Amino acid sequence: MDLELALRMCEAALRQAAREGASISVAVVDEGGHLVSFQRMAGARLAGPVLAPAKAYTAVAHGMTTADLGRLAAPGGELHGLAGDRFVCFGGGIPLWADYGEGECVVGGVGVSGGTVAQDVSCAEAAASVWRTR
């Protein structure tokens, strides 16, 4: 995960948030789930610095979106009980994939927090699409 690309991903998320009238925090992490870039908009809640990196990490750690993970972690789901302080199991975290010659693998993640869950997902998608079209 390259800083220049991570910054472009953050900007894309912030632009989408402005379009939706949301105030968000956005985090981009590397293949180890460690923070590369973080930005919090004016007026965005203090939960953002906690939840945006945690969603990005969770997406990397499980290799799936936190929205998908939330379905598995719901009561009756096969990962029920997973959600907690470590793993954030609702929408807004998306893993980033790449194939460097050894098959597709997760090489990073993006997490957004601060809007409704639907807004967070939409902003994270905007960031992820910068990755996919890099």
Next chain:
Amino acid sequence: MDLELALRMCEAALRQAAREGASISVAVVDEGGHLVSFQRMAGARLAGPVLAPAKAYTAVAHGMTTADLGRLAAPGGELHGLAGDRFVCFGGGIPLWADYGEGECVVGGVGVSGGTVAQDVSCAEAAASVWRTR
């Protein structure tokens, strides 16, 4: 968040608790969620020093009451899994708003623990109404 006002908010919460026959802890935090004032009544449980500040912080961090947050964090809610050591997601935490010229924003919070949840909410409301009529 001014100490003198925070003390008056604590007193209002304690008076309401006495009226309800509850033994509570009450915490007031600033816009960063950091403690300004805390008071624990005789006989109030040891969970109070943990939960009252945590409810106040949670209300600030999410910009909503912990009761409202609890509905979002319940099974089937869009933030299911949010509740944990970090965020307390049941009633008793209330954010405090003010407009210092740049629109309404959260400038502090109050949290109460020790009674039933209904009592905690009622005591936190008594404190918050001191804020609203300051």
Next chain:
Amino acid sequence: MDLELALRMCEAALRQAAREGASISVAVVDEGGHLVSFQRMAGARLAGPVLAPAKAYTAVAHGMTTADLGRLAAPGGELHGLAGDRFVCFGGGIPLWADYGEGECVVGGVGVSGGTVAQDVSCAEAAASVWRTR
């Protein structure tokens, strides 16, 4: 530890701080080291909500002032290595003693943070003397 008395102790510490031109946080804890009362003055550092309760707890946990403990925890002292996130080993924490018929024992503590260490000690002493002359 009685809330009414704890509040008077906090007030005494704040008055002493005003006399010294310091901006402090003060915490009073019970015999279990759990918070009874906390107050942070306008302008007092954010370290106060962390350090004032921790000094009060440390004083209770070891049955001595944190200044005395600091001497034991210094390099070459017999408790070297004790200082850390759990125990705060520099001045500003004072245990409170009482004899309820079974000999003197520690029944609470006071901790102050925000000024110089000398100021913190002076403010904590002001609070402790309220206790001793109760």
Next chain:
Amino acid sequence: MDLELALRMCEAALRQAAREGASISVAVVDEGGHLVSFQRMAGARLAGPVLAPAKAYTAVAHGMTTADLGRLAAPGGELHGLAGDRFVCFGGGIPLWADYGEGECVVGGVGVSGGTVAQDVSCAEAAASVWRTR
């Protein structure tokens, strides 16, 4: 603490790092010590996402540079034992001051990690000077 300004501060730190041949992480936090912006250069150590925000928070929490704090926290210093997981007590964290009409107060902080301590301090200073000349 404004995001646009925080980003300019991060850029100034990164430019200084490039000049010094260091690979760093830089964090900017608000008056509550909460993250506003974070950037990690390619090749910067994984300690950066831990230490850069922690240095910025520590500088805010104590209202002084982490270098100055380190002198107080050294053996024989009056805050010996302060350093730990919570407060980072060596150079690279700088508080940011402003006077919004009620006297100078700490309104944010910057923290840098990844180079030598001297490099971290130099990069944090580059960021702080953007603040001072805003």
